[in-house]
Amino acid sequence: MSPLHLCLLISTGLFCIGLAGALARSNTILVLLGIELMLNAANINFIAFWRFGPSPVAGNGMIFVLFAIAVAAAEAAVGLALIIAVYRHQKNIRLQDSTTLKG
Amino acid sequence: MTLSAQSLWLIPALPLLAAAIGAISARKNRSIAAGSAILAMSISFVLSCLALNGALLAPANHAFFNFDWFDLGATTVRLGFLLDPLTAFMCVMVTFVGTLIFIFSLGYMKEDANFKQFFCFLSFFAAAMLGLLIANSLLLLFICWELVGLASYLLIGFWFHKPSAAAAAKKAFITTRIGDLGLLLGILWLYDSSGSLLFYDGGHGVLELATLTSLSGQTLACGLAASTAIGLLIFCGAVGKSGQFPLHVWLPDAMEGPTPVSALIHAATMVAAGVFLVARVYPLMSADALLAAVPVHALTVVAFIGAITALMGALIACAQNDIKRVLAFSTVSQLGYMMLALGVGSWTAAIFHLLTHAFFKALLFLGAGSVIHAAHHEQDIRSLGGLRTKMKVTFANFAIGMMALSGVPFLFSGFWSKEAILHAAHGWNVSSLPLYAGLAAVVLTAFYMTRLIAETFFGKARSEHAEHAHENSAVMTLPLVILAVCAMALSFLAWPSPWLQHQLDPELQIETSGHGLMILSIILVGAGLSLGWWIYGRKLRQTVQQRDPLNHAAPAVMAALANRLGFDELYAGTVGRVNTLTAAFANALDRWVIGGLVNFLAHLGVFSGGVNRQIDEDNLNGGFDRVSASIRGSGQRYSKAQTGEAHGYLRVIAIAFIVLALALVMGGVR
């Protein structure tokens, strides 16, 4: 088993922890953080492939990650602002209670 | 320092700019609109003076600047500016009188809610008139001519909430349109036959010898020269605009507008446009007399129309009771004088009278406006009276204007200009009738002006409003004083020598026919004044209801005159009746013939629609309804999957992801 396999397995683990958290927790903040974890797992993959992969271009994986981090920051800001707005509206942030946005 | 013909456009451009500023400024922002209007007019006045200075350096020269407007196929439509003494004098007069009227309006319109709009319209009016004056092209002149008409429509109908004002505006617009139709036909004919509309174009213009010769050389089937016909058509426009005999009916009604508007229309801008037009195209009008042997000359028609108008206006003015209407009919009469002068061949005398008349008529109107403003919009002279002591400044100035209009000798400019006209009429060798009409009008003018002064200013106040009248503020009286000074000072344009006429036409030879005519006219003026004072001044009116002394003497004549000789009824009875009948016929045609056809078609459509509907509902819709009901049902069942629960969605995505990944792994896709 090469280091690349190991790294990918670690990122799979992180991804699945994030997924399980997002699916299981009722607190919207934690769901959002689970999604952040999944993003981080993807970033780990980028770095792993950059480090151990055959890519000839130096720095491309890092740049992918940098952009992903920037977008994740934006996503977190907007998501948490939405959560605060939802909280102000329905006085709690249980995800299963915010079901009014349906047909 | 002079202003070249090329930069002449600045003179109308400034008021136009002021109008634009007034149009876009806020409604309550009164000072910007008024200030920019007055400032623009003042600067235009200065520029006009510069232009006059340049024009007087070479009076015989017609400086022009022509440019291409647009290309129309092979031909190019050209416009141009013209600078000669006629233009320059007119510009100076219009801007000067206009500025004073604008200033007067500051006070007169102070309480009006649409103050800003008023100044916007005034500037627009002045700009259109100035554009008309500087035009070197009949086309540009016509454009500005129509803009003047539009502006006058807006201003006469300024108090449009009054039905009479709205009607008057409409009447003025439509009546002048009739004349303008003639003008337009004349322009088209002229363009057709000469290929140009420029007045002066270095030998190719319509007022230059080559074109005039060819035009007067063509003889039409009816025996007229082409230039005569074109001139008469153009004269139609002047008749409409200047309120000459058949089309004079709009002018008195235009009194419905605010008084500064009346002053502007009657003194400086609108009615002067007609006289100016004829003076401008005078070479064309007079071409047939010089170059062709035809039975009727265009100018002869002009002279007779003018004579009729002068006499008729003066007669009707004697029987009017509204202060502004008296002045309006006096304007009609004076315009008749000018036309008479044009007709008898002395266009310089006409322009001289136009200038002097502009000043004293503006003075009279503004004085009337001052009275009206002070008397809370009481305009009936029977209800006024006794204002002499209450409004001393206004009275003095009004009296100066009245004497100038009546032609009181020597000191007043009106006397000299009227003398010039009478001399010209005396020298006309076609007919003496215009001279007699002019002399009769002299007596009548003095008479009705004396009546106006006596009724308005003497005696005692005969109504509540007149009782409480008091002198207006300086912003209204100051223009009066300036105009009064000018009304007297303009005498020096003709005395001791006819300087103005020489400047306008350096080749003019003024025949001195002795002083007999002058003495006769002085006697006639004296007779008119004393007659007026004998009838109205000796026993001053005591009550509003008291009958007019002349009504005792000739009730039928006076009633007819008060009714303006029934022109309005005549037009209503003829033109209006024909119009109504035609309309009724058209209505019947529309209702029964065309309407019947349409109704038949509609019924046909309804019937076929009914048949169609039956087929549609039973056969087509049934099937579609069933299909769509089943779609709707399945959609409703399917929409139950949308729970709104984010966890569920996430779960479904994850499971779908597993399935996809499994498919990829099993399928061996790398």
Added chain:
Amino acid sequence: MSLSTLSSQLSTAATASSAAAAAASPDSFLERAPLELRDWAVNLLPTPVQWLAHHLITIVCILAVFGLFFAFTTIAERKLLARLQNRLGPNRSGLPKLSILPWHFKHTLFGLSQPFADAIKAITKEDIVPAAADKLLHFLAPVIVVAFSLMTFAVLPFGRNIIPVELDAALLYFFAAGAATELAIFMAGWSSRNKYSLLAAMRALAQLISYELPLILSVVPIVLVTSTLSTKAIVLAQSGWTFGFLPHWFVFTPWGFAGFIIFLIAALAESNRSPFDLPEAESELVAGHLTEYSGFKYALFFMAEYFGLTALSGLGVTLFLGGWQAPLPFLEFIPSYLWFMGKLICMIVFFIWVRGTLLRLRIDQLTRLAWQFLVPLALLNIANAAFWVLTTQWSLPLQFVRWGVSAAIVVIPFIMMGRALSASYAPRSYRYAP
């Protein structure tokens, strides 16, 4: 081998040798002494543990030097503030009375041993933890704050050859490590289970986050001009003198001066120093997020604050004041680390002076100063630096234009925004007062 490759090889060899010469020649014995000492000590140990010893010695040195520096900073602050306030300050504590000696050494050492007495007191005091507190976090907060504030020292070049860790992304590292102190403050405030602590922690966080922005933005121009994030390279970029006596420090350029001022203000606020000491304004709040801390934990927080101040001062010296460079050529015989320490002490004294002079700001003034004054100016300063970089090639007469324009970009917005800001401060009004 073609001619061009040969020549390039030659040129690289030449530059390498010249660089080696430049690095070697100014190294006097004093300059090399600390390194020689470390290498001697490391070489005493067996080879497998030498790398560990190498790092351990570095860590111990930092701890010892800056621990002592912290101790003497406190006494210097107390004494200086006392002088500013016309007092004497602590002057009693001297050596302990040791009975084994036949005589008592009476000198009080001007009270210089006060910090050690304070330390002993802090250690021996009772450590009170509220019953409802989250014990683990309550314990971790001071540890984290001290650890992270010490970590920032790792990338500061203390001398020509003395830099604990040579990182390519040193500046990024510095600010990343600094960011963790905010976390510690939150942990301290939240774990105390005290409403006042929590609120004060939020206030402190708001202040720190607000001022982190101008702090980082004020550093960006330097990165723009030197095109590196390495502190060592930045110091080297400031070497040299114009006309033989004007040092090439960035503070002597218009953009560098403006950046330095912004950096100073933001650094004051980041280290919770007066006039920005709202988070723990002694006379107004109950020591803010430190309310429930006592004894040694409190001392740790205190220490961390001073470490943070020292680290930021060191960064300021590195970025703007030429780092370890001597101000004049003939003063180069003094070892570089002494120059660094001297500049650092000057900065600290300046901060103490400011503390003794200026009044504390209100919270609204504080945030407005950051967002409406410092951030826009810092952004403008970045543009200024870009202009500076673009005009590097301008010839001599145009250099005056360059300086003039750059100075105008600094001065004019400063004056305009300063007027607007001071206009917005007065008059004072209370929104919630009846």
Added chain:
Amino acid sequence: MIPALFLIALLMLGSAAAAMLLRNLIHSALLLIVSWAGVAAFYLWAGAEFVAFAQILVYVGAISMVVLFAVLLTRQNQIIDTVIEPASRARAATAFTVAACVAAVFSAAILSTKFHPAAPEAPTASVKEIGLTLMNEHGGALLIVGLILTVALLGATILAATDRDEDQSQPSDAALPPKETP
């Protein structure tokens, strides 16, 4: 090398799992920060220094603050139920099943893949190179990311800002006497 990776993985995965299991929100958030720091450590391990510091600066320095603020701002009125609902148990069970399935599929896919021989040496990328690549090749993307960040932060501010009307209406509602139920 590999033992260090195991340590990092333990830190990262352990703290993430604990964060997802704990019931105390603040603890969860702080543990997540540890997990993010672990990710940064992984980047350091892999030689991506710059990204590691960026990760710390953004996640530990900024996002953690936003998360903690959000937690504190939404803490009031929260039902702290000691009893775990059956529905949430069921949800947790399905979540674990689904996550386990995903993990199984991924692991199978990874383990069954033969990668090309690993690069013998770690690729190096200095900060300057990264900067040049970012500004030159990816300049457009950088601009777009900047735009996204600006718009997102403005939007977040607007979303989270209290409406004045809402603010005022709340106390007035509370001030009303409780409605009588018929």
